[in-house]
Amino acid sequence: MAKRTAPTREDGGIGRRQPCPCGSGKRYKACHGAAGGAADVIVTRPFEGLAAETELVALREFVPSGTAPLPLRDGGSLTLATVLPMAAAALRRNDDRAFVGLQVQTKSGDISRDLARAVEWVRTAETGASLPVVGPETGGGELVRLQDLVDPAAELDVEVHEDFSWWMPDDVEPTGDVALSLERANAAIMPTSRLRAEGVTSAYWVDAGEKAHLRWVRPEPEEKLVAALARLSARGELALDEDSRYAGSFRAHGLLVPVWDLDREKHAREWDEPAAALGRRLDEALASLESEPLDAAERRARDGLRGRQVTIR
Incomplete structure (x- = not known):
């Protein structure tokens, strides 16, 4: 008999009292979530x-x-x-x-x-x-x-x-x-600093040697976030300033992490306010999606952004 492998939920975590994704009909805590349960259930959004x-x-x-x-x-x-x-x-x-x-x-x-x-x-x-x-x-x-x-x-x-x-x-x-x-x-170790501007959370400046980067873990659903990023891209508003550029994004544990290349000569603290301003633009773009679907230019921008995504977990 072939071993049954439990599928994963696209939205991530498995609640202990929810049905087990393996299809057994049992709750997760009584099936793969129990002591001795199979270890091959991949939870894509563990937190x-x-x-x-x-x-x-x-x-x-x-x-x-x-x-x-x-x-x-x-x-x-x-x-x-x-x-x-x-x-x-x-x-x-x-x-x-x-x-x-x-x-x-x-x-x-x-x-x-x-x-x-x-x-x-x-x-x-x-x-x-x-x-x-x-x-x-x-x-x-x-x-x-x-x-x-x-x-x-x-x-x-x-x-x-x-x-x-x-x-x-x-x-x-x-x-x-x-x-x-x-x-x-x-x-x-690579020099790293957590940005601390108002409204900016989980954003980190990293000096990777030849370049510096901003890595910003975002909580929004991927499709909605990419659409908002595309809206900013189509408007020419996706960079933090003239000394930065949007590099792409990676997926980690069910969330999308956009990345920007930064001028390495600038101190980490110099990016606090540009990141805060970008955050405000992104919040506005996210809110506008409720009433304004992407137009043709924004959809093309979205397709381009999708081509620069990778998954590391």
Whole structure:
């Protein structure tokens, strides 16, 4: 008998009480979402339903060194991080601070579920313990998703770091494999800054060497966002200013991330206001779609923008 592979929902996440996408007729929590359930169900939008969704995507995909307090429903305290020493999924430092990593290997198709496993593990871990890889064997009891543990309305207060010195307590010098991992991580880091203009969220300036970029994780449905971008493109209003150009976009965990090439000579803070102005133009374009369908020029622009999209997750 052929193995039945569960399809995925186009809009992303699977609620634990919703029907399982494999077609069994059971709820997800009693089927592929249960302990021991198949690990091949790919959840294309794992952070759906969380106000912090766009920041989680950014931290998972391209912010090199960043941390944020994770707002748990029960008031517990731990820190979400991009990368941990030895690419660990979670660790409890010797000073008893708990961390969960985002840029890690996982063994299932639901990153939200794996993160929840890591959170559950680290909350009871002994001081100094580290979880190398998270998977179905991690933890015990009822398995949950991140949406079950985190306040869904809470934003993430992300701090972007210049290096990975935050891996260690202030009074501890790294040694052995941790010191080597720290050295390699610091050598590979790209200068990154989170834009902080009013109305701008989950937008990051990145110095990639030859060029600088703005990567902006957007929460809107892809078709609507592309249509709004096309409207701005047809009007010649898609760049941030004369020293920038729209480069394309990539899909990550069910969301679209538009990218702009920027003048590398400008400081990251110089892009705050241009990004805010672009955000206002984009909001207006999104609102206008409700009453004004795309015209012929805008549809041609949309087709051109679609040709510059890639999927990385």
